[in-house]
Amino acid sequence: MDLGINVVEMLIYLVGIIAFAAGNAAYLVWVERKGAAHIQRRTGPKEVGPYGLLQPLADGAKLMSKQLIIPDGVDKPLFMVAPLIAMVPAIMIFVTIPFSDSIIARDINLGLLMIFAFASVNVLALLLGGWASRNKYAVISAARAVSQNVAYEIPMLIIAITIVMVSGSMNLKEIVDFQAGGFWNWNFLPTNGNFLGPITFVLFFICFMAETNRAPFDLGEAESELIAGFHTEYGSMGFGLFFMGEYANIVIGAALTVILFLGGWYCPFGLTDGIWWFLIKMYLLIWTVVLIRWTYPRVTLWSLLNLSWKILIPFSLFNLLASAGLIKILG
Amino acid sequence: MSSQTASQNKEHFEINLGPQHPATHGVLRVKLLMDGEYVVDAEPVLGYIHRMHELMGENRTWAKYLPNMGRLDYLSALSYNLGYVELVEKMAAIEVPERAEYIRVITTEMNRISSHLLWFGAFVLDLGGFTPLLYAFDDREHILDLLESVTGSRLTYCYFRFGGCSNDVEDEFLTGCLTFIKRLRSRMPMYHNLVTKNVILMQRLEGVGPVSAEMCRKYGATGPVLRGSGINYDVRKNEPYSVYPEFDFDVPVYNECDSMARYMVRMDEMDQCMRIIEQAIAKIPEGPVMAAKVPKMIKPAAGDYYHAVEAARGTFAIRAVSEGKNQAYRMKLRSPTFSNLSLFQEASKGMLLADALAFMGSIDLVIPEIDR
């Protein structure tokens, strides 16, 4: 009996996660396009459905009905597997994310570690996709994406470790519970033991944008330089999976920021806690990301790497030491 | 091939940038020899939309060649119109009424603003910022509407005639120009706040793509590229044509020689264009817009003639050889971007790919004008 209930529960979560990831990916494209249109004083998609709301479905149908073209001379197995590697880890990560006190697929003790473990697989997809395409632009893009992801994973992890030290757990639920009670308890403020809170929050946010290859750090797909980067040679659903993987990663990054810094599902004033607060915060962050994308020009690879190795990493290390010292002294 | 010695190195690889590539704004092809992210050699390959305009000039009458001028640089077509009609007027000694000269200046300067606006948008697009393009297009749309109301076309203008303009402007056009200037003036601070003062943009442009004044001289570069290298040279000032001497305007010059200097030259030039237009509208006299007596068939005296004007991208000059017939014996079009681009190969050596493309954007290419 126990097993049966478990299987049903697992199926519900599986379907729910995939639906959530895919639906978010699809509708974030719509949000992005509408947001861009708003910023640029255009209308954006408006033909398919009211306010263009069915546009993502039309786009999906189009992508799925297109022929999957495999160019001559590509490494076929790697070429086929790369989009899957982009999408699957993204879905896996959702397993550990606590959307509220009760809505969590698997409450894993080392949830944060698992997220970072799966998130680092993502770069493999970019590398494989670029490498297998047998296209020089794609190879340059893959090399850029790898150096970028490696560079930004380090400060991101170090900042996350600071949070782990402050809250004393790697369980995401406990990290959120640590911030219960109102926004003054959240980790992005210095009041809760994370003494350099605001700065770590900003650094984490920058790292999150760089990790998800979002503008102004979208060097891997710098259109004016590398055409479409690692997915230049991909069409139909191969491209679609890369695309969905990118948006799923944005959702994950925003969710992680909410969990680590913005008090998860807790209301800012300690009133009606619940999943809605989580979603509100997450989508606000995503909206910020969209705004930034359509405002800033792209940085160069060198300044991007300089930012990471010369500023973010030293500072996050200093932050780690300072927080550890202060916890020892004060706490 | 000039790049053969360099390509012996096995660490290097070649990339074909174009002829279909988002950064080349047309059908330019650049053969890049890369060392990782660094450009070892960049050889532009031209001719993808070569149409042999110079041969057309020998095959048709002087008047029939006029529409070709709108097809060279489609973004500042009126400067090319102006250069050609002034040349033919010089050859055939046709006097142009003053009102027509003023109209020419107003429309040409409006066209120059529209060209610089489009360049501004496309340049920031090269750098990865998408939004300014649409803002610039929004403003440019007003200019196109205004010019359409006068010239009848939106891009490939053929408005000037030998001895004047094809039709007079109405007061609505002049007030429309003033309204537009007011609007653009109010939006320029926004452009500067949004784009010029952006940290990332400054980082991308400052010190990138240095083109020394000496290099400009050796390669014959003109226009904003030359003025961004500290040389105060503008055909409108140095060898005045039309009624430009009557206006008070400055030539923006920057000494930094980098992409930022070229960017700032163009941004400041828009302000100066607005000043010229305002003065011209204030001073525009009444009168005819066509010379009283223009021969139906123009047959200039034999000889060769040279005339240069300041187009949006630099010195546009025509050398016409006449044999006293109703067709040119030889029609040489000296297009500014042809010379400006020719320094790209030398100047881009050792740059990062991203910087090289930013540099290419700062030269402001219009491929039909290079290929002619």
Place this chain on the structure above:
Amino acid sequence: MNKANVIQELKALASEGMPDETEVAPVVEPASPEGDQEAKPKKAAPPEPRKNGLLEVDYAVKGVHVDVQINSENVVRAAEILDRAAMTLEAVTGVDWIKDKELEVVYDYSYTGGECLRIVVRARIPRDEPNIPTVSEVFGGANWHERETFDFFGINFEGHPQLEYLLLPEDCDFHPLLKDFKGC
């Protein structure tokens, strides 16, 4: 830049090897503003190859200040003189004088450093042996202009680093601006 010096040097260059051609009367171009000129265009001067020499022409009519014709082997020296004078090479082009069985190569120089000065240097070469030294060593910008002139006229610029088709397709075998070009 000393304008008088430059003109002096170019004059010496132009008269080199042809002592009897030094005295060329300055061209008097009729710049009549009246419209009666074009009614009967001047056909008085019979087509005759221009002689070497330096002319100071009327800028208001011709658009250039100085017009020099020199021997084809001297174009590099002319370029060096003008390079020392800090002038810019604006364009290189050709003209096909088929009646004289000659091709003319035209170099347009201008001064961008201040007061306007435009100098045009020309050299005539036989049509069946269109060879002329390259000036791309002196002015890097001449590289493309000479390639373009090679495209259109088939003029062989000796010593050019990369004399290939620039604007025309690399496999074409015609030169469209020659007057005996009949289309392809």
